[in-house]
Amino acid sequence: DVKVTQSSRYLVKRTGEKVFLECVQDMDHENMFWYRQDPGLGLRLIYFSYDVKMKEKGDIPEGYSVSREKKERFSLILESASTNQTSMYLCASSLLGNMETQYFGPGTRLLVL
Amino acid sequence: DQQVKQNSPSLSVQEGRISILNCDYTNSMFDYFLWYKKYPAEGPTFLISISSIKDKNEDGRFTVFLNKSAKHLSLHIVPSQPGDSAVYFCAASAGTGANNLFFGTGTRLTVIP
Numbered sequence: 125d126v127k128v129t130q131s132s133r134y135l136v137k138r139t140g141e142k143v144f145l146e147c148v149q150d151m152d153h154e155n156m157f158w159y160r161q162d163p164g165l166g167l168r169l170i171y172f173s174y175d176v177k178m179k180e181k182g183d184i185p186e187g188y189s190v191s192r193e194k195k196e197r198f199s200l201i202l203e204s205a206s207t208n209q210t211s212m213y214l215c216a217s218s219l220l221g222n223m224e225t226q227y228f229g230p231g232t233r234l235l236v237l
Numbered sequence: 238d239q240q241v242k243q244n245s246p247s248l249s250v251q252e253g254r255i256s257i258l259n260c261d262y263t264n265s266m267f268d269y270f271l272w273y274k275k276y277p278a279e280g281p282t283f284l285i286s287i288s289s290i291k292d293k294n295e296d297g298r299f300t301v302f303l304n305k306s307a308k309h310l311s312l313h314i315v316p317s318q319p320g321d322s323a324v325y326f327c328a329a330s331a332g333t334g335a336n337n338l339f340f341g342t343g344t345r346l347t348v349i350p
Binding site: 128133164165166167168169180182183214215216221223224225226227228229230231 | 239241269271278280281282286326330334336337338339340341342343
């Protein structure tokens with residue numbers, strides 16, 4: 125069974141803080157993704173990576189960056205958190221060549237005050 | 238602009254009856270469609286998919302129907318069980334690349350015992 129874990133279930137940060145969200149998968153998947161989920165907007169892709177040190181922007185990359193130093197780990201960084209980044213963040217992974225069937229982590233609910 | 242729409246935010250069905258979840262899309266280039274299921278405090282999990290060359294795909298109690306001319310996708314669950322209570326997301330893909338996968342906003346299904 126694929127397991128995708130996220131470092132925190134709930135996080136409260138202050139405006140301007142640098143925030144790190146960590147994601148680890150244990151199935152040797154090449155692809156990893158970060159989404160945010162907001163009411164009425166579905167899942168929106170922030171960044172994805174198809175290999176170590178490789179990254180591609182998704183639909184809403186502004187205000188975010190990512191890091192993938194190891195195959196199993198994909199980090200999402202909020203350089204200077206803002207209140208409009210309060211959201212549910214979901215990490216996912218998939219096999220190379222299969223972008224559609226993704227395995228998701230449980231999510232991190234981030235509140236920026 | 239939402240390319241994949243789930244116009245019903247919620248649906249309640251009696252146990253044993255049929256649940257029908259609907260999804261509409263606007264992009265005629267979509268060629269692969271998926272349904273994901275999400276329980277509270279968990280990430281979405283892949284449920285069933287269909288390629289645009291088919292109009293029906295069945296997996297146990299779950300059947301997905303695709304009407305390309307109407308740009309409409311539906312998920313039928315027969316018979317519905319209380320354990321099916323979850324949020325269901327439809328997703329559509331326009332080829333390879335994570336930027337080509339679009340999720341709907343979700344429909345919360347409640348199956349009443």
